[in-house]
Amino acid sequence: MAIAWNAFREAVRDRVLYNLVLFVLLLTAAAIFIGELSGGQERKIIVDLGLSAMLLFGVFIAIFVGVGLVYKEIERRTIYAIFSKPVGRGEFIVGKYLGLCLTLLVNVLIMGAGVSVALIYVSRGWDPLALRIWPAILLIYVELMVVTGVAILFSSFSSPALSALLTFFVFIIGHFSADLKGLANSLGSTAARLLFSGLYYLLPNLANLSQITPAAHGQVPATTQVAIALAYAGLYIVVILSAATLIFRRRNFK
């Protein structure tokens, strides 16, 4: 927990949460001006814009902060001091991961509240959509948790630049899961079919966690759908953090 708390404090010190200022400016501008451009669709556009920005900002934080979490400790040589104490490699990885997840949680909660307030503003009063978007926000947060895990996995054995690039690719491909599966089914060669099937199951299926567009129409995902998506993401996170710990344990810091 101490490592997680320190990682959170470091993120705050690094002014990561300053992105909220940009987010608020974006939403405020949208809430004021979008009415003239949208042909009466300002509520939908506020939700699309707000939740998309939440995901995009969150992914950038997860990638760019996530890949540096481990690397910075090694570069500053503070990792030797940490491991001289009774702290395991797994605890270190999980602690760093939870710290960034806490940062993202604060970010997402504030952004979610901002979107709800913007909705109430454009509706000139209470809007049920302000509540109905929260299951989608929960799924965005879970998606960010998966991306953070992937970033930490890559950073456990690679340089920050390469880790950031690889994590970004995973984020993009994670939204093309249906295409990967379609490709695997349509290819004639067995090897190619196996390769794409393998990629489909190995890479996180982030499309399952993407509910921004339905949320903009006021659609709330079914509880079972959310529960399965959460269980899938939870299992995926356990697997990638375990893999990251495995790799990290083999690194020599003596």
Added chain:
Amino acid sequence: MKPVSGTRIESVLMLTVILGLAGIVGMSRWLDVKQPQSNLKVQEEVIYLNPPMVKRVSVAFNGLAADVYWMRSLQYVGKKIIDLPPNAVVNNLADLNLELLAPLLETTTTLDPQFMAPYQYAASVLPDVDIEAAIRIIKKGIEANPSSWRLYHHLGYIYWEQKDYKAASEAYGRGSQLPGAPAWMTAMKARTLTEGGSRDTAREIYARMYEEAADELVKDMARARLMELDSLDQRDGLRRGLEAYKAVNGRCPESWREMGMVLRGIGLKRDSSGAPLDPSDTPYVLVKDKCEVNLDPKSKVPVR
């Protein structure tokens, strides 16, 4: 070399920023003026990426991408209207050369098939430009939203506009069976089939369109059509009045004032010269030699 003081460096840098910004503004304005007029062919260039491809590349942001395409569609039509010469009256949207509207709406509805506003736009604005695309978009919407009665209403409207009253009636009939469909959908099924070409049917359709529309252009269009229908009724009344006047006096009236009694009977609003006003409050024109009434060219009532 003599060391330069920090304050002096800062002042020079500050001056560079200010002058630089002023230079950038000046150059931008110069470029705007000197830039050649953009070619219409380039402006109307078709969209390179097909809608499914746009959906793929938009990753998790397809809803936002749909919003962008939607706003682009509105601005595309809006700009065409703004670019019209002053006082120009558009009676048919095909005159605006809206070649990009169909691909823009196709992309919007592919990116977000649950987004209803573009379907209404496709039903009310697109038929004048590309009827096949309008029907294709609405049918695609019905496939993606099989329980939405509004889409059947849009489809029925397109067929009705094409005077295909049988197809319109079928569309209204199918929509009327969906949960949540209002009772007037069932009435429209019978009405479009039996009296598809009547003004009352048209009035009902445009009144529903006006109620349902969120976009101002669609509302304006429905309002204009309702004005047109009211004006057609008024002109019929005025023609009957003119015939009655001619029957009594053996000649056509020289001015509207001569028909004061008749006009009072019809119950139309009149201006200070006694001329009856159309629904856009423009005086009707009396064609003296033909005993006929016409709309003033300045009237906002559409002519078809």
